[in-house]
Amino acid sequence: MIKKEICKIISQKEIAQDIFQLNVEADFVNEINAPGQFVHIRVAKALDPLLRRPISISSVDKRNSQFTMIYRKEGKGTTLLAEKGPGMLLDILGPLGNGFPVNEVKAGETALLVGGGIGVPPLYELSKQLTAKGVKVIHVLGFQTESAVFYEKEFLEYGDTYITTVDGSYGKKGYVTDVIKELDFDCLYTCGPTPMLKAIEKQYSHKKVFLSLEERMGCGVGACFACVCKTSNELDDVSYKKVCSDGPVFRAGEVLI
Amino acid sequence: MIKKEICKIISQKEIAQDIFQLNVEADFVNEINAPGQFVHIRVAKALDPLLRRPISISSVDKRNSQFTMIYRKEGKGTTLLAEKGPGMLLDILGPLGNGFPVNEVKAGETALLVGGGIGVPPLYELSKQLTAKGVKVIHVLGFQTESAVFYEKEFLEYGDTYITTVDGSYGKKGYVTDVIKELDFDCLYTCGPTPMLKAIEKQYSHKKVFLSLEERMGCGVGACFACVCKTSNELDDVSYKKVCSDGPVFRAGEVLI
Amino acid sequence: MSRLNIQLPGLNLKNPIMPASGCFGFGREYSQFYDLSKLGAIMIKATTVEPRFGNPTPRVAETSSGMLNAIGLQNPGLEKVVSNELPWLSQYDVPIIANVAGSLEEDYIEVAAEISKASNVHALELNISCPNVKTGGIAFGTIPEVARQLTRRVKEVSEVPVYVKLSPNVTNIVEMAKAVEDGGADGLTMINTLVGMRLDLKTGKPILANRTGGLSGPAIKPVALRMIYEVSQAVNIPIIGMGGIESAEEVIEFFYAGASAVAVGTANFVDPFVCPTIIEELPSLLDTLGYEHISECRGRSWQEHGQLAYHRA
Amino acid sequence: MSRLNIQLPGLNLKNPIMPASGCFGFGREYSQFYDLSKLGAIMIKATTVEPRFGNPTPRVAETSSGMLNAIGLQNPGLEKVVSNELPWLSQYDVPIIANVAGSLEEDYIEVAAEISKASNVHALELNISCPNVKTGGIAFGTIPEVARQLTRRVKEVSEVPVYVKLSPNVTNIVEMAKAVEDGGADGLTMINTLVGMRLDLKTGKPILANRTGGLSGPAIKPVALRMIYEVSQAVNIPIIGMGGIESAEEVIEFFYAGASAVAVGTANFVDPFVCPTIIEELPSLLDTLGYEHISECRGRSWQEHGQLAYHRA
């Protein structure tokens, strides 16, 4: 059940350059049913910026009715969001969408979690849940440069963690795809920029792969048709899925990316 | 010299129902040259609400580089303003306009200060300055109802203070004009709703009277011609004064109200 | 509440608040949030003869106090709307206004004839003003004679009253309104979106794949109000007003301008509860302002007693 | 800075940033804040033959991310502008673009002939699009043939290049642009304000004494960009773009759309330093985006190399 809730900010801190970790209290954490779901945030009371911002849930603490998001301060909305402090209130719609299917991999099997930049956060909760199930987890996380790297320590707690940077300033120089070639796995979960998702989908068409997509959104709940993508397994050309309500996570091959 | 300054809020408190007293620190307090000048405040960083809000300076503390405003929380802008707390920053343009001429009354003479509702605040600094000069000051302050009354004690420190309320819930029932009929004075200074100003201007056409006007503003500095009023002492019908830069204080009879 | 009911051709509205076409799908999503029977009516997404995928993405871009969209009339097509969506909606006690779109006159006629037979469709909204379809659409909405004729032809086949949705992208909105009134329209809905654009700072290219899109939201409210103000004084058919509404206060403002009911579009995306919230807040706002019934507000901007015969239920 | 200079008919601009007409008076007020010689040019307040008081107040009303104004072309009249304002402005090293308004064709001609003789007036801006004057004005701006002829007549008497200011309140902006180009316009300025309205919640009456007013500010930016995008591809004269600009990023967006220079209006009221701030920020923004000269940005939305002959100084 999707809720609209005025949530209290518990804490916010900058964990890498322009990368903020935001922790809020919300009754709807009980409704979160899979890693990779997201929320839709209204960052201002006034009418500019107007639209909500979609941000993934990066970890959930059901006991304390809290959840965490990690986002990059980029444009107008996230800049305003970054200015908020503990105790302030935030109008949040969530949880939204369908997350990563944790049951597609069994205890003892290996899951490869591949994240690019600001696509990394939702993999954290996924890693926690897979590990709890007894799945072996390997993380490959790509960033632009050293100052953008975050959560390496946190991921290391759950499994091997490879970091790549485009400029080689940290970890291995290059792209995540360079690293994952060498790794073996039963199931791959990924979230990040579209070119990365495309490359992975192509490389592993024979494997079990789940991708989390991004698309510009209006409503975030399936009503406005802003975020559609074509399905690839149909013969006609009018079939579609909505990233916000059918996704954001799809099985590789399910939709055209 | 008008300055645009990012000012720190020192304190804000609700002193009557929906009436807020806001205290800020600003270098430009040194530029304030008369009671009745105002500032133009940008209440949001984002573009809604877009325009600045004009608010009078109600008292000045040059030693601490601070000044105080008193405003009513009414629409969009003042509602956002009322949410701000100590330490937060506010983009203020000021000081603007021409205030009450303190030199129009001499030590030993009597000044009558007549305020209506949210027109009361600028009279406070005026009262302070007149008293300091040795002028005898009498205040007549009109409000809607008891819960809207503010600053009675503060004004009492400087001189006799009559309060009226429209519904009679506090002080004398009725309008300020009912009270001032009974009082004697050498010079009258007033700020408040237009009908009140009109009544006073008419009643005391033979006296020395200064009125502070309100008009919807764009720029606040004289450039946009939003706030003009016709001058009354000219034969043509294109002569005008700008409330923001020629006023807000005018000598009675100077402009058509 | 008997203070909010409004009677319009074909529409017995318990209140004058309805979601605008394209901003509420076919109701399923928002039914997760509240009981759709609370609404005065629902304007469903534009329906065309054939299913349409619409435009490539990105389809939306934000602007100051507004948004651009270029959905491109994505919809499952007449058949599915009639067989799936309308029957699903019939579980709610709410009249449906079916938004009818097409590229050719025949398309409009086919959709209108068919969809107006559905028992819960109480009126049609002729979308002659969608800025996001390449053929037809926009021309229907900018040439008075073409609009008049289309209205007349659709009226001939429709089993329910026909409202025509006007485009604000014209020099003379009054002329357009009069033309469709003359063509037999039972009412007007206005305004559709203003054509606008945003460019991507990095690439220099339009953000929307369709390049241009329709501007909606609070940014366009002053334009909507002005047009309703002008048109309501010039025609004798009622207007369902829309364009940037997001609060009860704004509903009243639209009534003052001359609207007899209103639709809420973009604001649903900002607050999924916006429609029921407005409906709840209206009675106390009427109290504050001193009106017994919302219909008393209509046309106050241009007349003392803005109440016309078709108004009160 | 040689990265910002732009050469347009009559105008040798050290940078492409200028305050828009009506939002900067005749410069005196903003000269308290900074040295006006920093500006690329100044578009002064509309000048008419006779002094005008303009409309009654209230003359402005706020809207979401925008404002309505109905100043009504208040100005001291041709004689005083020529004898007081222009000489005062001549102390600054900045070209003046004189905004010319009137009710009749003869008014425009009289103002144009006279004001174009002033040594610091480097171009005229023919205001055929002011929505706030009752006679003339608006019609000039919506009928192509009328606009063409007015442009031609003014060109005959003007001693400096003539830019025509287009109204966005038309069905077909390209047709208007082509008409004035055909009439001999040396350039276009666009857009003027959209006609809009706000109602007072308590009284039900329009907030503006003039009832309707012109909508400006960030709210209209998407409409301005779309129109500049369309027009810049259809004409061979340069466009000075305006409508909601308040940052260096938006200047680039207007260039991408097809503008060759820009004007900043409403934003001056929000931040009196907006023009010099933008001018200061542009070079580093060009660095970030990888452009050597701002002219490289022009028309990127519709062509690979948006650089036309008249562009680079």
Ligand SMILES: Cc1cc2nc3c(=O)[nH]c(=O)nc-3n(C[C@H](O)[C@H](O)[C@H](O)COP(=O)(O)OP(=O)(O)OC[C@H]3O[C@@H](n4cnc5c(N)ncnc54)[C@H](O)[C@@H]3O)c2cc1C
């Ligand atoms: C399902 C989903 C999950 C996401 N999770 C995260 C996350 O966990 N952390 C994070 O940093 N970012 C995440 N994003 C991207 C994030 O939504 C954008 O970075 C953010 O909306 C940018 O807003 P802004 O105000 O900074 O930028 P602006 O440029 O001011 O935004 C303008 C408009 O474009 C939209 N927009 C801009 N960039 C994007 C984008 N990349 N994707 C979708 N809409 C965009 C905005 O929402 C807004 O409507 C996610 C996006 C989606 C769709």
Ligand SMILES: Cc1cc2nc3c(=O)[nH]c(=O)nc-3n(C[C@H](O)[C@H](O)[C@H](O)COP(=O)(O)OP(=O)(O)OC[C@H]3O[C@@H](n4cnc5c(N)ncnc54)[C@H](O)[C@@H]3O)c2cc1C
């Ligand atoms: C010279 C001057 C001094 C003032 N001093 C004070 C003061 O000391 N304390 C105080 O409470 N109020 C004062 N006011 C009135 C104050 O400016 C308005 O109450 C305030 O702008 C309302 O803003 P809002 O966002 O609450 O209302 P909204 O309705 O959201 O405002 C919408 C627009 O209308 C304008 N507006 C609305 N009401 C007024 C008004 N009465 N006068 C001018 N513009 C208005 C706003 O500035 C804004 O542009 C003063 C006005 C002027 C002109």
Ligand SMILES: Cc1cc2nc3c(=O)[nH]c(=O)nc-3n(C[C@H](O)[C@H](O)[C@H](O)COP(=O)(O)O)c2cc1C
């Ligand atoms: C995403 C989106 C899709 C829309 N689709 C349609 C549509 O299919 N048919 C139609 O007539 N109007 C459509 N509109 C226009 C709205 O119905 C409405 O006229 C307009 O958005 C102005 O109202 P608003 O400012 O409240 O959104 C759409 C608007 C949006 C934002």
Ligand SMILES: Cc1cc2nc3c(=O)[nH]c(=O)nc-3n(C[C@H](O)[C@H](O)[C@H](O)COP(=O)(O)O)c2cc1C
């Ligand atoms: C208060 C005000 C007065 C204006 N006066 C004039 C004018 O005299 N002549 C004119 O051509 N345009 C006038 N305009 C229009 C502006 O020059 C500009 O075209 C419009 O405001 C859009 O730009 P902006 O959004 O940056 O303000 C005026 C605009 C405002 C807000």
Ligand code: FES
């Ligand atoms: S964002 Fe509206 S349908 Fe997905």
Ligand code: FES
């Ligand atoms: S507010 Fe602009 S001239 Fe006074």
